[in-house]
Structure formats: C-alpha cells, structure tokens
C-alpha cells in the first residue's frame with residue numbers, strides 16, 4: 001500500500017493543483033464523519049467500503065497510476081451506457097469520474113450557464129480545477145450523447161483531454177439497437193488505437209463475466225433490502241453502489257459478496273439498523289455520484305429507510321446482465337448493445353419501462369412510497385416526473401417529487417417536505 005508521501009507525489013506527477021485539492025481534503029472527511037459514520041447498527045463488513053471511500057483520492061488512483069506506469073491505459077467514464085467490458089478486454093481500466101460534490105461546482109460555473117445541472121458543473125469543475133485524481137490520471141474520457149447539457153459539455157472538455165463520444169440512440173427500435181452496436185464497434189476502434197491491443201473473443205468473454213459478476217453481487221446486495229427489517233441502511237447500500245464505479249471489479253465483487261454473507265445472517269436473525277415497521281422508500285431519478293448522500297441522509301434521519309434506488313447509481317447500473325453465451329466477437333458486441341439499450345434513462349422516448357420498473361420495485365421491496373429525485377435544471381427527469389406521478393397514482397403508490405442541487409441551502413426545506421410525506425404514508 002502506498003504511503004501518504006507517495007500518494008502526494010503521485011497527485012503532483014499527474015498534474016493536480018495540490019493547494020486547491022487540499023481544500024477538498026479539508027472538507028471530505030467531515031462529510032463522511034457527519035453522514036456515514038454516526039449511523040447505528042452498521043454491518044461489520046462495511047468496513048472495506050468505508051476505507052475505500054475515506055481514501056478515495058489515494059488508494060484507487062494510485063493503482064490506476066501504477067497501471068499506467070506499466071504501460072496500461074485508463075478510461076474515465078460518466079454514464080452507465082459505456083460498456084466497461086470492452087475497455088477491460090483491451091487491457092484498460094475504466095473508472096467513474098468525480099462529479100458528486102458541491103466543492104467542484106464553482107469550477108464548472110466558470111464554463112457553463114447558471115442553469116446547468118450540478119452533476120455536469122461538478123464534473124467539469126473537477127477536471128478544469130485539477131482537483132480530481134481520477135480526472136487527471138485518465139488517458140481518455142468516454143462521453144455520451146444523452147442529455148443536451150452533457151453533449152455540449154463534452155465539446156468544452158475535449159479541448160482539455162482526448163474524448164471519445166458515443167452516440168446513444170433516443171428510441172429503442174430494432175434499428176436503434178443496431179445503431180448502438182455500431183457505436184460500440186467505434187468505441188472498440190478508439191480503445192484499440194489507444195491501448196495498442198486488438199480485441200479478442202476470449203478476452204471479451206472474460207470481461208463480460210467479470211462485469212456480470214459485479215452486477216450479480218450488486219443484485220444480491222439489493223435483494224437483501226427486501227427483508228424487514230432491512231439488514232443495511234440505504235446510505236450504506238448507496239455508498240457500496242457508488243464504490244462500484246471506482247473500485248477494481250474483481251475485488252469489489254469479492255468484498256460485496258462477503259458483505260452479503262453477513263447481511264444474509266442478519267436477515268436470519270432479523271437484525272438491522274432500523275425497526276421492522278420503519279416506513280420504506282424507493283428512490284428514483286437522477287444519479288447520485290459519490291459523495292452525494294444528501295437525499296438518503298434526509299430520509300433516514302426523518303424516520304424512514306431507503307430500500308431501493310431506481311437510478312444510474314442503483315438498479316439501472318446492475319439489474320440487467322450481458323448474455324455470456326455468444327459464439328463470436330460479433331455476437332458479443334450485439335449482446336452488449338442489447339443489454340445496454342435496456343437501461344431506462346429519461347433520454348429515451350417513450351420511456352414507460354422506467355415507470356414499470358419503479359412500480360415493480362415498489363411492490364418487490366414492499367415500499368410505502370416513492371421519492372422522485374431530480375437534480376436542478378435536469379429537464380429530462382423533471383419533465384418525465386409528470387408521467388411517473390400518473391403511473392404511480394394509478395397503482396395507488398404515494399409519490400413525492402423533489403428537485404435539489406448539491407448545496408445544503410435547501411436541506412431544511414426538503415426535510416419538512418420529506419417528514420410530511422412520511423407522516424402521510426404512515427397513516
């Protein structure tokens with residue numbers, strides 16, 4: 001394990017602004033200590049994930065740095081439409097990029113209009129301010145043409161770092177799946193050029209199994225949350241899911257399965273951090289990148305527990321698996337396109353499958369209500385909220401729509417609305 005001096009040297013070597021980054025180091029441990037650490041009744045095996053998060057800018061970026069020193073390449077990604085399997089099969093490492101904290105928003109404000117969602121601002125700020133080791137260590141960013149804000153942000157970012165942009169179709173007809181297959185082939189070409197490696201059938205088969213195993217572990221974790229009492233808080237489950245975007249996939253899978261063994265024992269003993277009759281909430285909406293625990297913290301300190309996230313930091317990331325039984329490279333790439341196009345992002349039209357998913361989760365996880373979380377200025381998700389509300393009303397599922405950003409300014413206002421919602425669903 002690298003020493004703090006070695007990590008600091010690495011930050012300097014990859015071009016980070018050490019002084020500005022010290023500002024992040026001054027606030028981040030406080031966020032963890034205030035929101036995650038004080039929870040009662042946490043499982044013991046969550047400790048691994050605590051360590052990953054508390055050393056998030058040190059331990060894993062150092063591994064990526066070492067990979068590069070051996071000639072390997074690192075790909076930074078922003079969206080769950082990027083097929084990590086391909087990058088892995090080409091000897092690369094893909095990693096999520098920073099974009100989940102208010103600390104980076106002012107950096108993004110310098111390049112973007114005020115009415116841009118905080119996720120995009122934060123992502124841009126973390127790169128341009130040189131305060132994210134993941135953004136600095138990456139050789140190439142993979143962007144995607146999903147929402148308008150991201151599409152334009154990539155054009156600005158591409159002046160600073162090589163970018164490959166994937167076009168994500170906005171409908172799910174047969175011809176759209178075919179188009180996404182072609183997009184994956186183009187990604188293969190870019191990644192082959194960067195890594196100098198040729199994509200091979202057996203390497204991709206291994207990559208598919210590795211990433212599927214990560215998804216299987218996350219699905220297993222999520223299923224434990226159907227129990228009452230829940231064996232793990234929503235905040236801790238979200239933290240594990242967030243770690244999945246950064247950690248080594250094989251180690252992550254192993255550690256998540258070890259955690260799940262403990263959660264299974266807790267279910268047998270009917271143990272958990274909240275009483276069995278605690279109101280249960282499914283959260284749906286925009287992604288919550290690390291360390292965005294704002295909504296979960298408000299819900300779980302207002303008398304309810306989050307039992308599932310229909311989100312890109314939730315089921316959209318891991319529910320569907322890639323078919324492992326294709327017999328050639330062409331079949332494998334098609335299988336990837338088929339799997340990734342099952343993701344129900346609001347950038348698609350129509351997108352009623354997302355409402356069907358939310359209703360299914362509300363039933364499977366025995367939820368008392370659904371909270372729809374939209375990041376401010378995200379037109380896609382806030383407009384889709386209307387359709388979601390109607391679909392849930394037809395099923396008689398209580399629904400609350402909240403719009404917020406990364407700051408703490410509206411926290412008490414949100415708390416009042418969440419508490420009122422919990423009161424309603426309790427009665």
Ligand code: SF4
Nearest residue numbers: 078079080146312345
């Ligand atoms: S919400 Fe849509 S655009 Fe955003 S990460 Fe998820 S799939 Fe990608």
Ligand code: SF4
Nearest residue numbers: 117119147286375378
């Ligand atoms: S939250 Fe909405 S506006 Fe922001 S990046 Fe995601 S889809 Fe785009």
